[in-house]
Amino acid sequence: MQHKKLLLLFTLLIASLQNFAQYSHADTLRGTNGMGRRWWNITKYDIVVEPNIAEQTISGTVTITFNLPADYNGQPMQIDLQEPMHIDKIRLKGFSEREQSDITMQREGNVYWINGLRNLNYIGNQIELQFSGKPIIAKNAPWDGGLIWKTDENDYAWVSVACQQKGASVWYPCKDIQSDEPDSGASMTIICPEALQGIGNGRLVNSKIEKGKRYNTWAVKNPINNYNLVFYIGKYLPIKKTYDGKNGKLDCTFWAIEGNEKKADAAYDDIFKMLQAFEKWFGAYPWYTDGYQLVESPHLGMEHQSAIAYGNKYKKGYLGRDLSGTGWGKKWDYIIVHESGHEWWGNHISTNDIADMWVHEGFTTFSEALFVEEQFGKSAGEDYTIGMRSNIMNNDPMIADYGVNKEPPGDIYYKGANLLLMIRTIINNDDKFKAMLIQMQKTFGNRTCNSIEIETFICQYAGINFMPLFQQYLYTNQIPVLHTTIKSEESVTLQITNCNDNFEIIYHVPISDTEFKTITLKANQAQEVNIKLKKSRWEQLQKKGYYLF
Numbered sequence: 001m002q003h004k005k006l007l008l009l010f011t012l013l014i015a016s017l018q019n020f021a022q023y024s025h026a027d028t029l030r031g032t033n034g035m036g037r038r039w040w041n042i043t044k045y046d047i048v049v050e051p052n053i054a055e056q057t058i059s060g061t062v063t064i065t066f067n068l069p070a071d072y073n074g075q076p077m078q079i080d081l082q083e084p085m086h087i088d089k090i091r092l093k094g095f096s097e098r099e100q101s102d103i104t105m106q107r108e109g110n111v112y113w114i115n116g117l118r119n120l121n122y123i124g125n126q127i128e129l130q131f132s133g134k135p136i137i138a139k140n141a142p143w144d145g146g147l148i149w150k151t152d153e154n155d156y157a158w159v160s161v162a163c164q165q166k167g168a169s170v171w172y173p174c175k176d177i178q179s180d181e182p183d184s185g186a187s188m189t190i191i192c193p194e195a196l197q198g199i200g201n202g203r204l205v206n207s208k209i210e211k212g213k214r215y216n217t218w219a220v221k222n223p224i225n226n227y228n229l230v231f232y233i234g235k236y237l238p239i240k241k242t243y244d245g246k247n248g249k250l251d252c253t254f255w256a257i258e259g260n261e262k263k264a265d266a267a268y269d270d271i272f273k274m275l276q277a278f279e280k281w282f283g284a285y286p287w288y289t290d291g292y293q294l295v296e297s298p299h300l301g302m303e304h305q306s307a308i309a310y311g312n313k314y315k316k317g318y319l320g321r322d323l324s325g326t327g328w329g330k331k332w333d334y335i336i337v338h339e340s341g342h343e344w345w346g347n348h349i350s351t352n353d354i355a356d357m358w359v360h361e362g363f364t365t366f367s368e369a370l371f372v373e374e375q376f377g378k379s380a381g382e383d384y385t386i387g388m389r390s391n392i393m394n395n396d397p398m399i400a401d402y403g404v405n406k407e408p409p410g411d412i413y414y415k416g417a418n419l420l421l422m423i424r425t426i427i428n429n430d431d432k433f434k435a436m437l438i439q440m441q442k443t444f445g446n447r448t449c450n451s452i453e454i455e456t457f458i459c460q461y462a463g464i465n466f467m468p469l470f471q472q473y474l475y476t477n478q479i480p481v482l483h484t485t486i487k488s489e490e491s492v493t494l495q496i497t498n499c500n501d502n503f504e505i506i507y508h509v510p511i512s513d514t515e516f517k518t519i520t521l522k523a524n525q526a527q528e529v530n531i532k533l534k535k536s537r538w539e540q541l542q543k544k545g546y547y548l549f
């Protein structure tokens, strides 16, 4: 016995060491709100960027405005910028040459440590970082990160960037963690050849042409994730429309590559249907001040706030395919609906750590089903979500390791959506469910949050303890199995196995075509329920909405 215990202890020790060894010091620097980050809070990014299209290099400056919410005792400032990009010069605005000369920077891989910052103010400090280099080129955008240097069908340069996974520090110096969004938004000045257009997030606030170069300055007034701040350069034309929405007139612009104006115009059909569906289910579009923009992109798509990358080639479905296999996914433009859904889930509500990204992708994928429901009815939306189950792998839990910038598995999309369908099924009150989603936007919008806060909120709002469900579906990869035995067509025995010991789930058992009996199924305990349904009919109705094996 003693021997066995020792062996177990040894095995556990090896397992935890292996887990530890999986991550490097660089992963921790990148993924943790560490000592070089937590003493300063970003209030604004002002970026100027000039790509050199022939050389595939970029240069520019980033001015970071920040304040000091915590006591500052001379800790170094951590600025992230990935190799091979480099910072050429730092300047603390409003400081004397003498004070500037004390500032030093030291590179540690993808991090710059800035020391010698003294006499900082509580608010409104500005550090200007000049940067340049030849950033990593994305091999398979948007799934890997980096610059995209392409040409359009008419041979005009078409340049952009996608960096959700790699991080914004792949091209500009920043605090590359989701937990600190610039409270007052960001601006970006894009310098490009006069014949092209530089498109950025939000609204165009300034534009000039000088010596054959176009300078376009864009700005968002709202907080924004680092990876959402991007530029697009190409031969663009704007298709503008106005949407009469919940907060008044919403300015919409679709920046299409020249020649695609008619297709972009036709795409407004799905855009307006999407806005109508999502404002109904989630509340007003979050960025009336910054407008709604879609920008045709040389890659499939990305949720860039107020400048969504659109690369679905004006097709229905996901490049013509239906991810649910039910047919419902082929009737609308997946990229318009999915990426716009992120304006509520991911951009307005953002998580502190990418480990919790199921909040971004699960709710957004579920929003596709709500879009389907609004067009084709509730059961179509449900079928769409259930159809997506064939994409779930269940290899790893949906929540990844914290503090190391670890990307969670693709299950956060389809399994995340099915978890939400299950929550809706259990709440069994659509008005309450909808009101909950709208209240979530109000509670968590414009700040960053953790999954556990979302989980707690859902429990409190619904008045139902969903914690065993979250623990099961988010933190393990085990899917509970529901065993059913129908006895003499009058009663059914139900039992849940393959789950956590404390697992329990509210189960609405169909007992006739119109009635159900609500029971709580606890791990491994069998329960008998009387039914008035034929076996085949009961089997049709059972599990609907529940992701149980």
Ligand SMILES: [Zn+2]
Residues within 6 Å of the ligand: 303, 338, 339, 342, 360, 361, 364
């Ligand atoms: Zn997404």
